[in-house]
Amino acid sequence: MAQVQPILSNGAINGFADKPDKVFAESFPRYAPASETGLDGPDQVLYSKLGTTTEPDGRCRIPLDDSEENSVKPMSVPGQLMRSAKLYPNHIAMVSRLGVDGKRISYTYREYELQVRTVARAFLKLGLERHHSVCILGFNSPQWFISDIAAIYAGGFAAGIYTTNSPEACQFIAESSRANIIVVEDAKQLEKILEIKKNLPLLKAIIQYDGIVQEKNVYSWSELLEIGKNESDDKLESVLKTIAANECCTLVYTSGTVGNPKGVMLSHDNLLHNARGIIKYVDLKSGCEVIVSFLPLSHVAAQVVDIFTSLYMGGTIYFADKNALKGSLVDTLTVARPTAFLGVPRVWEKIYEKMQEVARNNGPIKTWIANWAKAQGLQYNMNKMNGIDYKHWGYVIAKWLVFNKVKAALGLDRCKLFATAAAPLSTEVKKYFMSLDIPIMEAYGMSECSGAHTLSTEKKYRLGSVGCVMKGLKTKLDNLDNTGEGEICMAGRHIFMGYLNDPEKTKEAKDEEGWLHSGDLGRIDIDRFLYVTGRIKELIITAGGENIPPVHIEHLVLKELSALSNALLIGDKRKYLTMLVSLKTESNSDTGETLDSFTEDTKIWAKSIGSKSTTVSEVISTKDPIIFKEIQAAIDRANLKSISNAQKVQKFRILPHDFSIPTGELGPTLKVKRNVVYKMYANLIEEMYQ
Missing domain, CATH: 3.40.50.980 (Rossmann fold)
Structure with a gap:
C-alpha cells in the first residue's frame, strides 16, 4: 500500500493510534489503498493508520477482505x-410535496x-x-x-x-x-x-x-x-x-x-456501505423502487434509507407534507404507491388504531369475511416465516377479496417491503398486520453503525427478533450471563469514526479492537437470529441489588391491557417496583399534543367494563374504581409471569395525559425520554414510596 504524508491531521486519539486492531487484523487482512497524491478525489482514500478519530479533519482506514460485500471499492x-x-x-429522483x-x-x-x-x-x-x-x-x-x-x-x-x-x-x-x-x-x-x-x-x-x-x-x-x-x-x-x-x-x-x-x-464509506448492504440484503432493484420520505431526516434511519439507499439504487423519493405524522401520510402514500415503506412503531400503531376504528363500523357479514380472511393471512405468513411458502386456496381468495383492497386503500398495493425500526413493535400489532398480508420486517441498528446492522426478511423472520446480521458485518455478545444474554457489539465497515471532539465518549462506545458497544442487551438463537432484550443503562437495580430489565416488564403489562398506551417502570435504588401508566387518548392533529378524551377504542373498553368515564381527568378526579381495578388486574396478570418477587409491580399511578413530543416525554423519533418522565412526575413517584 502506498503511504504518503497526510494533507490533513489524522486526529489521533491517545491510546488508539499505536494499538493493534485485533478484530480487523484477523477479519480484514488488508485496508483500502491510499492515494499517492492526496488530490485524486472525491473517491480517493487518504492514508491513515487509525480505526478511530474524533477530529473534524481526521480520517480512518477502510478494512477490506475477499468477501463480495467487503471487497467493493470505496466511493464518496x-x-x-x-x-x-x-x-x-432522466429517471425521477425526487417528487416534492404539494406546493401552494x-x-x-x-x-x-x-x-x-x-x-x-x-x-x-x-x-x-x-x-x-x-x-x-x-x-x-x-x-x-x-x-x-x-x-x-x-x-x-x-x-x-x-x-x-x-x-x-x-x-x-x-x-x-x-x-x-x-x-x-x-x-x-x-x-x-x-x-x-x-x-x-x-x-x-x-x-x-x-x-x-x-x-x-x-x-x-x-x-x-x-x-x-x-x-x-x-x-x-x-x-x-x-x-x-x-x-x-x-x-x-x-x-x-x-x-x-x-x-x-x-x-x-x-x-462517505460508512453510509454508502450500509446503503449497499441494505439494498442487497432485502433485494431492492436499481431504478425501480419508490419510497416516501416523512421520518425526521436528522435521524440516521431516514438518512440512510431516504437519501443514501435511494441515491445508490436510483430510487424515486416522494415527500410527504408536514402533517404526515398527524394523519396526512396516507394521502402521500396513495399518490406515491411506494415499493418499500419504513415506519417507526408509533406510525404502525396509528395505522392499526385507525383500521380497528374502521372495522368497528362494518356490518356482521363484512366482519365475518374480514375475520376469516385475517385467519388465512396469519396462517399463510406464519407458515412462510417457518419456511413453508404454500399458497392455500383460502389465502388466494382472501388476498383477492380483502388484502388487495386494504393495501390499495393504504397506498401500499405495490409495496413489497414493510419495515419498522428505532424501537420495539409489539407482537400484537405485528400479528395484526401479518393477518392482513402485511408482514412487517424489523431492523436493528443505531447512529453509530450508520443505520442498519440486522434486518428481517420474509425468508429470515422470527417474531420478537430483529433479524439476522447483514452480510459482511459482525455481531458478538459481550459479558454473557448464565442465561445467554450479553451486550450486543457490532463490527464492520459501517461502524462510525468517532464522536466529534469527544475522545472519552468514543472510547466508551468503540473499543480498541473496533467493536461498537451498543449498550443493548441481547441474545442470539441457534439460527443466528438476534433478540434485543433490554438496555444496560436502563437496567433498574433495586435497593436489594436485583438487576431488572424494565422494557420486558413494561411490555408484559401493555400486552395485558390494550387501553394502556404507555407503561413506565420505576424502582432504581428503591425497595420495590412501581409503574406510571397512561391511557390511550385522542391527539391534536395540528400540534400532535395528546388530548384528555379517550380514543374510540378506549371509550368502548371503558363502557364494556361498566365505567362512565370518557376522559383521563374524570378517571383521576373520581378515582374511578372500575378502571383502577382493571389496570390493577392487568398488572397482577403480568406479575404472574415475573421470574421473581423482586420483578413484580407493587403500585401504579395513572398519568394526567399520554406521552407526546410537545409535552416532552417523547423524543423526535418517538422514543420515551425516561429521565424527563422521572422529573416531570417526581411527585407521583414519591407518592408510591411514602
Whole structure:
C-alpha cells in the first residue's frame, strides 16, 4: 500500500493510534489503498493508520477482505451522485410535496446533481470552510436533500437539526459542528436561529427555503441558486479533488435524552456501505423502487434509507407534507404507491388504531369475511416465516377479496417491503398486520453503525427478533450471563469514526479492537437470529441489588391491557417496583399534543367494563374504581409471569395525559425520554414510596 504524508491531521486519539486492531487484523487482512497524491478525489482514500478519530479533519482506514460485500471499492457521496446521474439521467429522483399551487415538482437525477453543484458553489461563495458544517433545520423536502449533499460536495459536513429542538439545542449543534451556514425551512424555524445568531461567531449565512423571506441578511432559496449559477466550477472542482471516502461527511446528533447530544461522525464509506448492504440484503432493484420520505431526516434511519439507499439504487423519493405524522401520510402514500415503506412503531400503531376504528363500523357479514380472511393471512405468513411458502386456496381468495383492497386503500398495493425500526413493535400489532398480508420486517441498528446492522426478511423472520446480521458485518455478545444474554457489539465497515471532539465518549462506545458497544442487551438463537432484550443503562437495580430489565416488564403489562398506551417502570435504588401508566387518548392533529378524551377504542373498553368515564381527568378526579381495578388486574396478570418477587409491580399511578413530543416525554423519533418522565412526575413517584 502506498503511504504518503497526510494533507490533513489524522486526529489521533491517545491510546488508539499505536494499538493493534485485533478484530480487523484477523477479519480484514488488508485496508483500502491510499492515494499517492492526496488530490485524486472525491473517491480517493487518504492514508491513515487509525480505526478511530474524533477530529473534524481526521480520517480512518477502510478494512477490506475477499468477501463480495467487503471487497467493493470505496466511493464518496459526490462520486455516487455523479454515477447515478450518468446511469439514470432522466429517471425521477425526487417528487416534492404539494406546493401552494397544488402541484408537485419533480427532479430527475441529472437535475438533482446539477442543483447540488449549484448550491455547493453558493455555499463556498458564502464562506463554507473545509470540515465545517451546514446545519439543516426543516421538514423533509428536496431542498433538505440538496443542501445535505451540497454541503458534502463543498467539503463540509451535513448536520441535521430536529424541528422540535429548542433554540438552545440548535445552538449546541451549530457550535459543536462549527456551522458556517444554516438552512431553515420557514419563518418558524428561522426565529430559533435569529434568537441565537449573536452566539454563533462562525455563522456566515442563513438560508430559508420555504415561504417569503422577510428578514434582512437571510437568503431565499432562489437567491441561493442565483449565487451558485454565477460562480464557476473551478473552486468546487478543486475542493472535490481533496475529498476522500474515509473522512467524515455527515454528523448525526444523538437525541440527547441524557446530557447534550453527541455528534456521530459518519464517513462517505460508512453510509454508502450500509446503503449497499441494505439494498442487497432485502433485494431492492436499481431504478425501480419508490419510497416516501416523512421520518425526521436528522435521524440516521431516514438518512440512510431516504437519501443514501435511494441515491445508490436510483430510487424515486416522494415527500410527504408536514402533517404526515398527524394523519396526512396516507394521502402521500396513495399518490406515491411506494415499493418499500419504513415506519417507526408509533406510525404502525396509528395505522392499526385507525383500521380497528374502521372495522368497528362494518356490518356482521363484512366482519365475518374480514375475520376469516385475517385467519388465512396469519396462517399463510406464519407458515412462510417457518419456511413453508404454500399458497392455500383460502389465502388466494382472501388476498383477492380483502388484502388487495386494504393495501390499495393504504397506498401500499405495490409495496413489497414493510419495515419498522428505532424501537420495539409489539407482537400484537405485528400479528395484526401479518393477518392482513402485511408482514412487517424489523431492523436493528443505531447512529453509530450508520443505520442498519440486522434486518428481517420474509425468508429470515422470527417474531420478537430483529433479524439476522447483514452480510459482511459482525455481531458478538459481550459479558454473557448464565442465561445467554450479553451486550450486543457490532463490527464492520459501517461502524462510525468517532464522536466529534469527544475522545472519552468514543472510547466508551468503540473499543480498541473496533467493536461498537451498543449498550443493548441481547441474545442470539441457534439460527443466528438476534433478540434485543433490554438496555444496560436502563437496567433498574433495586435497593436489594436485583438487576431488572424494565422494557420486558413494561411490555408484559401493555400486552395485558390494550387501553394502556404507555407503561413506565420505576424502582432504581428503591425497595420495590412501581409503574406510571397512561391511557390511550385522542391527539391534536395540528400540534400532535395528546388530548384528555379517550380514543374510540378506549371509550368502548371503558363502557364494556361498566365505567362512565370518557376522559383521563374524570378517571383521576373520581378515582374511578372500575378502571383502577382493571389496570390493577392487568398488572397482577403480568406479575404472574415475573421470574421473581423482586420483578413484580407493587403500585401504579395513572398519568394526567399520554406521552407526546410537545409535552416532552417523547423524543423526535418517538422514543420515551425516561429521565424527563422521572422529573416531570417526581411527585407521583414519591407518592408510591411514602
